[in-house]
Amino acid sequence: MPVEHKTQAATRPPAKNVGFVSLGCPKATVDSEHILTQLRAEGYAISPSYEDADLVVVNTCGFIDDAIEESLQAIDEALHENGKVIVTGCLGAMGDIVQQHFPNVLAVTGPHATHEVMGAIHEHLPPDHDPLIDLVPLQGIRLTPRHYAYLKISEGCNHRCTFCIIPDLRGDLQSRPVADVLNEAERLVAAGVKELLVISQDTSAYGVDQKYKTAFWNGMPVKTRMTELCAALAKLGVWVRLHYVYPYPHVDEVIPLMADGTLLPYLDIPFQHASPRILKAMRRPAASENTLQRIREWRKICPDLTLRSTFIVGFPGETEDDFAQLLDFLEQAELDRVGCFTYSAVEGAKANQLPDHVDEDTKQERLQRFMEKQAAISREKLARKIGSVQRVLVDAVSESGAIARSAADAPDIDGLVYIEQHCELKPGDFVDVHIDATDEHDMWGSIISQC
Ligand code: SF4
Numbered sequence: 001m002p003v004e005h006k007t008q009a010a011t012r013p014p015a016k017n018v019g020f021v022s023l024g025c026p027k028a029t030v031d032s033e034h035i036l037t038q039l040r041a042e043g044y045a046i047s048p049s050y051e052d053a054d055l056v057v058v059n060t061c062g063f064i065d066d067a068i069e070e071s072l073q074a075i076d077e078a079l080h081e082n083g084k085v086i087v088t089g090c091l092g093a094m095g096d097i098v099q100q101h102f103p104n105v106l107a108v109t110g111p112h113a114t115h116e117v118m119g120a121i122h123e124h125l126p127p128d129h130d131p132l133i134d135l136v137p138l139q140g141i142r143l144t145p146r147h148y149a150y151l152k153i154s155e156g157c158n159h160r161c162t163f164c165i166i167p168d169l170r171g172d173l174q175s176r177p178v179a180d181v182l183n184e185a186e187r188l189v190a191a192g193v194k195e196l197l198v199i200s201q202d203t204s205a206y207g208v209d210q211k212y213k214t215a216f217w218n219g220m221p222v223k224t225r226m227t228e229l230c231a232a233l234a235k236l237g238v239w240v241r242l243h244y245v246y247p248y249p250h251v252d253e254v255i256p257l258m259a260d261g262t263l264l265p266y267l268d269i270p271f272q273h274a275s276p277r278i279l280k281a282m283r284r285p286a287a288s289e290n291t292l293q294r295i296r297e298w299r300k301i302c303p304d305l306t307l308r309s310t311f312i313v314g315f316p317g318e319t320e321d322d323f324a325q326l327l328d329f330l331e332q333a334e335l336d337r338v339g340c341f342t343y344s345a346v347e348g349a350k351a352n353q354l355p356d357h358v359d360e361d362t363k364q365e366r367l368q369r370f371m372e373k374q375a376a377i378s379r380e381k382l383a384r385k386i387g388s389v390q391r392v393l394v395d396a397v398s399e400s401g402a403i404a405r406s407a408a409d410a411p412d413i414d415g416l417v418y419i420e421q422h423c424e425l426k427p428g429d430f431v432d433v434h435i436d437a438t439d440e441h442d443m444w445g446s447i448i449s450q451c
Helices: 002-011 026-041 065-081 097-101 114-124 166-170 178-190 226-234 249-259 276-282 291-301 320-333 360-383
Strands: 017-022 045-047 055-060 085-089 148-152 195-199 214-217 220-223 239-242 266-268 306-313 337-342 389-398 401-406 417-419 430-438 443-450
Touching (some): 017 026, 026 085, 026 195, 065 097, 085 114, 148 178, 178 214, 178 220, 178 226, 249 266, 249 291, 306 320, 389 417, 389 443, 401 430
Parallel strands (some): 055 085, 148 195, 306 337
Antiparallel strands (some): 389 401, 389 430
16 A cells, blocks of 8 residues: 555646635635635645745735735746736736736736636646645635634625725625535634634625525534524634624624623724714614614623724715714724724725715814824723633744633734743633733733643
């Protein structure tokens, strides 16, 4: 038997190498992971350098102007360094912008297009197949560290926010079958994942397109619906964090699950604004809900709830009074984590046609006032944690200590917990730390016990 293997390895031609550049949001990351998984399943090797790659795939983002610019630069670099380039992702769905800039790319597809990307790769770099060694780990290929993973539960969106072109790029909501999502989550946990980050364009709408149909997972009936999906995910015994949740009434149902420790007490809700007039002009989902009242009720049930949100300032028609309402909302809502962008016109977005665009200086000035106000709120809220004990998940370890995240911190977008001792920690460990100091983003702590 060993001789047979040796012979096979010796006669096998070297694997064909594909380089991969992945840009954009976590949804794009998941698309990249699906393509990489398929590449490995078919026996391609993934090359870390342009030089060794036979061909390069660039997964692009087209959400705002800066992202478009970054994507165009990445394509330019790949063409310059390698020459054989396939483009996929949101920029690829924005008309013929890619072909106009780079007529020599081999192929262009939109997002969520593993099949089309693989077709283009087969055409320009046909695979060699060896069933004995073309094996892929059961959990697929992931771009995140081993201990956390994004879990995409649906694609597309039924809303039509006037500043957004995602529904044009990705289509209407298509929920993944609940058993598929749960099976994938189970495989990820079996492979060492300690934190599942549930993502989509609109997590609370999960299952609407399937009329919340009941399916079976491990012999148990589970509805294709956010609350039921979350409750089932929580049975896997890992952190479950919810992103892109719109505050529809049924979101109230997950708050008790957060209060009793079943789900992480964390909600990422992109409010985008607080003035009813601007929310209406934005055509935001759930805009008419009494948000402040809801937040108060949620915190009564789950006092440790962390609320993260994003906002846009300088939306067309935003007056000083609208902006004052937004600042007032920030003060009253006391959100824990906040991101803010100035409005930027995205080609094809309906908001571009709205009257009374705000000039750039005013946008920047409002952004600064917004961030100053929120920094003070975040600093004050984090300072309340000094003296508390927080369970954290270790992301990285170096000679000078460890970097971790608490239940209140999603990877890449929120704060960090710095642990300054030398210790035996490793990425993926849970540890309890005493919080010694904080600023407006991060916390510093000392270990109490390793879990
Ligand atoms: S909810 Fe609005 S912003 Fe979010 S993807 Fe849908 S249309 Fe775009």
